[in-house]
Amino acid sequence: MITVMKFGGTSVGDGQRIRNVAKIIVDKSNKENTDIVVVTSAMSQITNALVNMSKQALNVRDIAKINNFVEELKEKHAIAIDEAVKNDDIRTEVRHVINSSIDELGKVLVGVSYLGELTPKSKDYILSFGERLSAPILSGAVRDLGKNSLFLLGGEAGLITDENYGCARPIKIKIKEKVNPLLEENIIPIITGFVAGTENGDITTFGRGGSDYSAALVGAGLDADTVEIWTDVSGILTSDPRIVKNVKRIPKMSYIEAMELAYFGAKVLHPRTVEPLMEKNIPLRIKNTFEPENEGTFITNCKELSNSVMKAVSAIRDVFLINIFGAGMVGVSGTAARIFSALGRADANVLLITQGSSETNVSVVIYGDEVDANNCMKELRKEFKNSNLVKDISIDENVAVISAVGVGMKGSKGIAGKLFGAVAESGANIKMIAQGSSEVNISFVIGEEELENCLRILHGRFIENAEN
């Protein structure tokens, strides 16, 4: 038996939490007849701090600021080591690893500052330090509790990717040959989530929130019996608990439902997590590090119907909507391809696209983080400059996407009508509608300021008071 356990940033947010995680790992190792492979994220907010510091190093040559950042990072992790690890010898060893890593990070940041250049490759290298600091501490804590343990970077553990820095794609998974020998020696591997490596050993990352995906790749690569995502909520909930008060835990879900929810805003799960596990029919469980006895959410290929047609409603902010109008587009094939290639040149990540039945308009929803809306508009205007296909291109940056997800919606007559009736009652104005091919999801775009009220009304109507 092999169980992969992934612990997110909140779960390892400080030394005490890291020790608590080590106890969960060691207890499971002692009580259950299973080998354990751990994937860990950076301590919470560390990756954000690395993102901000890399930008500052690029824009302002302030070596003193970089040195302060390095010292603060050493201080934070030194405190974490002392809280997580009690044995002096292990502490000393871990401190040495941590301090030399942070010194290396400092040199890289100074280099970025002097060169005035931050390539995607350098950015991945800098962002990887979050996990490269938490993994040794967690490994030290597990050893402190009496188990053998080693920490490995994702690349060292066999997660080999292409060179698409910032959103790396796996090209070779050599997990078995790297990890199985450790398991045979009863060593608990602690693998850095989020971080992987190219064939020639360069550091890559899977993109923000990517540790879940790392755990899925490790689980699939090992043909694990279970993959567990340990977080700060007791499973996938019926909506975002930061917006909707009366959310409930969803005990069981299908892979498709989890995939749709993750793709459309349920931050608890990275969108790329489900696919590698679904392909191998490996069950996924979402657990709460701070309430480990709660069974959480169990995700398999089941088509578990709940008493409500809708299982959950999710939301995504930080997106923008581009509308492209033109009677000239009617019947002209290849227009959508031209739109996608123009957006590709602007590095845009398309979330949704719909085409009006009259074919006179195409609407596209794009993820806003780190994509320049004006650049998208510039590329689209350039693409259609000398053509009479397109009459107008407009952008709306203050929008949000709400998605209703549930296998029960499939073929459920009138659900869309009821859903949009409730949206109208909330006073929200629908700017775009899209239904996934799986019919498990209906998504629509409204004004960002209408999001929270609309989400609460839908959750109340279709989940709390399960209207079928």
Ligand SMILES: Nc1ncnc2c1ncn2[C@@H]1O[C@H](COP(=O)(O)OP(=O)(O)O)[C@@H](O)[C@H]1O
């Ligand atoms: N449908 C949902 N179910 C559960 N959590 C959700 C959902 N939508 C948003 N969240 C948020 O996702 C958070 C967990 O994701 P994240 O912050 O990435 O945790 P971690 O640090 O464990 O990776 C929860 O605290 C919750 O606020």
Ligand SMILES: N[C@@H](CC(=O)OP(=O)(O)O)C(=O)O
């Ligand atoms: N630390 C990385 C990877 C990650 O997945 O973190 P978390 O498990 O805390 O979402 C990030 O912040 O993006």
